[in-house]
Amino acid sequence: MRWLPDAMGRLQAAALELFLERGYEATTVADIAERAGLTKRTFFRYFADKREVLFIGSERLVEAFVAAVTQAPAEAPPLAAMEAGLHALGDSFTAERHRFAAERAAIIASSPELQERELIKLAAMAAAAAAALRARGVGEPAATLAADAAITVFRVAFSRWVADDRPEGFRALTRESLDTLRMLAAAP
Amino acid sequence: MRWLPDAMGRLQAAALELFLERGYEATTVADIAERAGLTKRTFFRYFADKREVLFIGSERLVEAFVAAVTQAPAEAPPLAAMEAGLHALGDSFTAERHRFAAERAAIIASSPELQERELIKLAAMAAAAAAALRARGVGEPAATLAADAAITVFRVAFSRWVADDRPEGFRALTRESLDTLRMLAAAP
DNA sequence: CGCTCGATGTCATTTAGTGCCATCACGTTA
DNA sequence: TAACGTGATGGCACTAAATGACATCGAGCG
Known part of the structure; x- marks a missing residue:
């Protein structure tokens, strides 16, 4: 999934899904990144912190x-x-x-x-x-x-x-x- | 300093001092606990998180x-x-x-x-x-x-x-x- | 004296967040 | 076509916040 377009959008979508499925606290950044086909490190390049994915x-x-x-x-x-x-x-x-x-x-x-x-x-x-x-x-x-x-x-x-x-x-x-x-x- | 009275007050005073000296982010919970003569674990028994020491x-x-x-x-x-x-x-x-x-x-x-x-x-x-x-x-x-x-x-x-x-x-x-x-x- | 109980310490673990460098895909240029 | 540069991504190590489980201490009490 590396090099697929719209990494930020994929991360946002994955985060929304997981927060709805398991709740915000039960979801780790690694979970989000994995579902988006990316890594934790990349998540933090797009979002300053875990919460920011909902507020950008x-x-x-x-x-x-x-x-x-x-x-x-x-x-x-x-x-x-x-x-x-x-x-x-x-x-x-x-x-x-x-x-x-x-x-x-x-x-x-x-x-x-x-x-x-x-x-x-x-x-x-x-x-x-x-x-x-x-x-x-x-x-x-x-x-x-x-x-x-x-x-x-x-x-x-x-x-x-x-x-x-x-x-x-x-x-x-x-x-x-x-x-x-x-x-x-x-x-x- | 274990068993000295007013552990919570000591932690609050130590936190205020350190925040003024070095700034909030440059101060770790371990720093605060040490100055108060206690441990990090005890800090978190009195305060839900690092910020709460200023708001309790x-x-x-x-x-x-x-x-x-x-x-x-x-x-x-x-x-x-x-x-x-x-x-x-x-x-x-x-x-x-x-x-x-x-x-x-x-x-x-x-x-x-x-x-x-x-x-x-x-x-x-x-x-x-x-x-x-x-x-x-x-x-x-x-x-x-x-x-x-x-x-x-x-x-x-x-x-x-x-x-x-x-x-x-x-x-x-x-x-x-x-x-x-x-x-x-x-x-x- | 020995017991109990609340306060504290110790240790291990998870996770957020960051710095540093390697790696990859793609376009450009020679 | 091969070398190169660049921006995006991965990998790894590390710090610090936060929490659970269990051990230990000290004081009061019978």
């Missing part, structure tokens, strides 16, 4: 988010700009990807180690979003607060989207969550 | 938070109850503990591994806070959103408190951050 590509989400925030109308208040970013993210969560997203989410939910990694990825997204807000002239701590709040909205919307058997549109879920947050903040 | 005791913060939320006036809206919880937390961050908190925060900031652990501890606190809100009759997703927003406020307030050479009161910082969040949510 998250930079593209961050880029999409930041781009949408940057392009939002200059007059848009911080949370409105964040909403634009969230909707850009939503474009990645289509009906076709729902099955994969749900499987991946189930694996992550089964392991604290993986939850940690997910949290730091979301924190990185929040940091990038806060930087984009600052570039729009938003000061601190407003930028950090708005960015973190937006990521919270994203987490809530995403978990609802994943849990739903009949996935509704992601946009509607984010709008609902954001509205709820606004109501909470408006309460005396 | 966080359950007490969670308890204080939850207790304050539970005891808040029944009519208090969700974010007001969260504010009560945050102020209860603030009681733990006194001027005497400022030095320790700053050193600990600097160590955590130096290592992604430790940041991951901190994030999951905060997530656990948010989950407990959300459960406390639900017990007060708050529905979902409002409970999760309010709890996560409160933790965001806490993070902002805490980082400002730590960074400050002349530590102001923690209460004032949380109130400011919460007010900023309310303003953001109120913007069109």
Whole structure:
């Protein structure tokens, strides 16, 4: 299997299969590499560590988010700009990807180690979003607060989207969550 | 040093010293145990893993938070109850503990591994806070959103408190951050 | 004194992760 | 066509985290 194309993709697919079959902790990196027809050493050339095989590509989400925030109308208040970013993210969560997203989410939910990694990825997204807000002239701590709040909205919307058997549109879920947050903040 | 009292405290002190001297990654568990006059095996009896030596005791913060939320006036809206919880937390961050908190925060900031652990501890606190809100009759997703927003406020307030050479009161910082969040949510 | 029990030590083992160098397949060039 | 260079992969050795099984120590108690 050496020299077959798409070694990284094969490793990702093998990892997903094995995590679903035996669980994350019961799967060794050597197992994954073997199923992909490669070796442990090669696995660590593509992924910084065992968890990363489930998270690679998250930079593209961050880029999409930041781009949408940057392009939002200059007059848009911080949370409105964040909403634009969230909707850009939503474009990645289509009906076709729902099955994969749900499987991946189930694996992550089964392991604290993986939850940690997910949290730091979301924190990185929040940091990038806060930087984009600052570039729009938003000061601190407003930028950090708005960015973190937006990521919270994203987490809530995403978990609802994943849990739903009949996935509704992601946009509607984010709008609902954001509205709820606004109501909470408006309460005396 | 075997049978000397407070093995756990000695391990924590040794770890903090070594992390400050050499950095977290350059310190092995064997190093810590040796300085504490114990062995690696004993370290892992007190702490689930190497990172946990910096985080043990966080359950007490969670308890204080939850207790304050539970005891808040029944009519208090969700974010007001969260504010009560945050102020209860603030009681733990006194001027005497400022030095320790700053050193600990600097160590955590130096290592992604430790940041991951901190994030999951905060997530656990948010989950407990959300459960406390639900017990007060708050529905979902409002409970999760309010709890996560409160933790965001806490993070902002805490980082400002730590960074400050002349530590102001923690209460004032949380109130400011919460007010900023309310303003953001109120913007069109 | 001898016993029991909790805390600690010792040893072996698995696995994640990394550095170093060898090897392979492929394209380029002479 | 043969030599060469290059990027991807394998092989091997090594460190350190983490865990299980079992031995040992020290203190209190009858």
